[in-house]
Amino acid sequence: MDIWPQTTAWTGGQLHLGGVGAVELAEVYGTPAYLLDEADFRARAQAWLDALPDGDVHYGGKAFLCPEVVRWLDELGLSLDVCTGGEMAVARAGGMPPGRVVFHGNNKSPAELRRAVEWGIGCVVVDSFTEIDRLAAVAAELGVRQRVMIRVTPGVDPRTHAAIATGGEDSKFGFSLAAGLADRAVARVAAEPSLELYGLHSHIGSQIVELEAFGLAAARMAEFAASTGVTRLDLGGGLGVAYTPGDPAPPTPAELLAVLRKETEGLRLAVEPGRSIAGPSTVALYEVGTVKGRYVSVDGGMSDNPRPGMYGAAYTAALANRRSDAPLSEVTVVGKHCESGDVLVRDLPLPSDLRPGDLLAVPVSGAYQRSMAGNYNHVPRPPVVAVADGSARVIVRRESEDDLLRLYP
Known part of the structure; x- marks a missing residue:
C-alpha cells in the first residue's frame, strides 16, 4: 500500500515533495515541520466531488484547517x-x-x-433540545429563519476506536433514533417559526475502513427521512486511510458513495470527508537528535502528534535525507517530551547507521496532528509548509517562544 503523497519522489535517497527536497525544506523552514503536498490535497478533494456530482461535499475542517486551505476548498x-x-x-x-x-x-x-446566525451560516446541525431552544431564540431575536439539520444517532457500531465512534446509542452526540428522541427533535424544530428543518444528519465515527457500517447507517437514516418527509440527508464523514504499508487499502470515495446511494434513492446526499483528504497529503519531517540503543529521539513528539498516545495509532517513518546501504535495525522513534509514552513509531526497521542530524519523514500526518497539537513542555507548534510545482511556502507559521510568553499577563 503506497501511503506517500502523490508527488513523492526519492532522488539519491532524499525525499522530494512537490518537486522540493527534504534537505532544502529542513534548512529553510526548520524541523519539525508538516509538509503539505498541495496537488495531492486538491486531487483527493476533487475525487470526492467527482464521486458525488449531484450532492454536497463538506470538508471536515476539524481534520486540518487554515485560511489557505479554506481558499483551496472554495476554489474547488x-x-x-x-x-x-x-x-x-x-x-x-x-x-x-x-x-x-x-x-x-x-x-x-x-x-x-x-x-453564526449573524454571519449568515448555511446550516446549523442541532444536537440537543437545549440547543434547539437556544438557536430558535437567537434567530427570532435577529429576525431570520435559520436552516437546521437534526443530528441523529442511528445506533450503528462502526468498528473503530471507542474514542472516535459516535454513532452508537451511548454517545454524547445527537438524538437517539431507537429511543424516539429524533422524532421529538423533528417535532420541536417544526414548532419553531424561526427554524427551518433543512435535513437530517448522522456521523457514525472516524477511521472506518469497512463499508457495512456506512450502509447500515444510511439505510436507517433513509427510513427515518421517509417518515419525516425530509429530502436532504448528510451522512457525515469517517472514511479511513492507510497509515502503514501493511494496512489494507481503504475504500475509495466512489466505492463508499455507491453503497450510500444504494440505500438513499431519491434523497439529496451530503458527505463530510476530512481525514481522507488531509491525512495522506502531508508528511511530518523531523531531525534525529540522539540514538541511544533502540531509541531514536527526534525534535518533535507527542505535542505535534498526540494520536499514538491517545489512540494507539500506528505510523511508519523513513530516512529522508540520504541513501543508506547499512543493514536494518529495529528501533522505536520517540519524541523530546518528558513522558515515557512519548512514542511516535514503535518497532520500526531503519538503517543501522542512523545518526544525529539525519531527517526522518512520517507520512499520513495531515489529519488530527496539527489540529490537535499542543504546547506540552512549552514546545512551540511546528509550521505547515505547502509544496507545489517546485516551490514551497508557509501557510501556518511556526510558533515561537515569544508567542507562548504573550499569553502571560
Whole structure:
C-alpha cells in the first residue's frame, strides 16, 4: 500500500515533495515541520466531488484547517463544516461564503450561535433540545429563519476506536433514533417559526475502513427521512486511510458513495470527508537528535502528534535525507517530551547507521496532528509548509517562544 503523497519522489535517497527536497525544506523552514503536498490535497478533494456530482461535499475542517486551505476548498467548490467558533473564524478568514458552511458541535455556546446566525451560516446541525431552544431564540431575536439539520444517532457500531465512534446509542452526540428522541427533535424544530428543518444528519465515527457500517447507517437514516418527509440527508464523514504499508487499502470515495446511494434513492446526499483528504497529503519531517540503543529521539513528539498516545495509532517513518546501504535495525522513534509514552513509531526497521542530524519523514500526518497539537513542555507548534510545482511556502507559521510568553499577563 503506497501511503506517500502523490508527488513523492526519492532522488539519491532524499525525499522530494512537490518537486522540493527534504534537505532544502529542513534548512529553510526548520524541523519539525508538516509538509503539505498541495496537488495531492486538491486531487483527493476533487475525487470526492467527482464521486458525488449531484450532492454536497463538506470538508471536515476539524481534520486540518487554515485560511489557505479554506481558499483551496472554495476554489474547488467544496463546502465546509466547522464545529467551534474558532473554526468558524478560520472559515471567515479564508473567505468561505457563509452559505456553504455547516456548523456542528454538541455544546455550541449562545455566543457562537449568535455569531453564526449573524454571519449568515448555511446550516446549523442541532444536537440537543437545549440547543434547539437556544438557536430558535437567537434567530427570532435577529429576525431570520435559520436552516437546521437534526443530528441523529442511528445506533450503528462502526468498528473503530471507542474514542472516535459516535454513532452508537451511548454517545454524547445527537438524538437517539431507537429511543424516539429524533422524532421529538423533528417535532420541536417544526414548532419553531424561526427554524427551518433543512435535513437530517448522522456521523457514525472516524477511521472506518469497512463499508457495512456506512450502509447500515444510511439505510436507517433513509427510513427515518421517509417518515419525516425530509429530502436532504448528510451522512457525515469517517472514511479511513492507510497509515502503514501493511494496512489494507481503504475504500475509495466512489466505492463508499455507491453503497450510500444504494440505500438513499431519491434523497439529496451530503458527505463530510476530512481525514481522507488531509491525512495522506502531508508528511511530518523531523531531525534525529540522539540514538541511544533502540531509541531514536527526534525534535518533535507527542505535542505535534498526540494520536499514538491517545489512540494507539500506528505510523511508519523513513530516512529522508540520504541513501543508506547499512543493514536494518529495529528501533522505536520517540519524541523530546518528558513522558515515557512519548512514542511516535514503535518497532520500526531503519538503517543501522542512523545518526544525529539525519531527517526522518512520517507520512499520513495531515489529519488530527496539527489540529490537535499542543504546547506540552512549552514546545512551540511546528509550521505547515505547502509544496507545489517546485516551490514551497508557509501557510501556518511556526510558533515561537515569544508567542507562548504573550499569553502571560
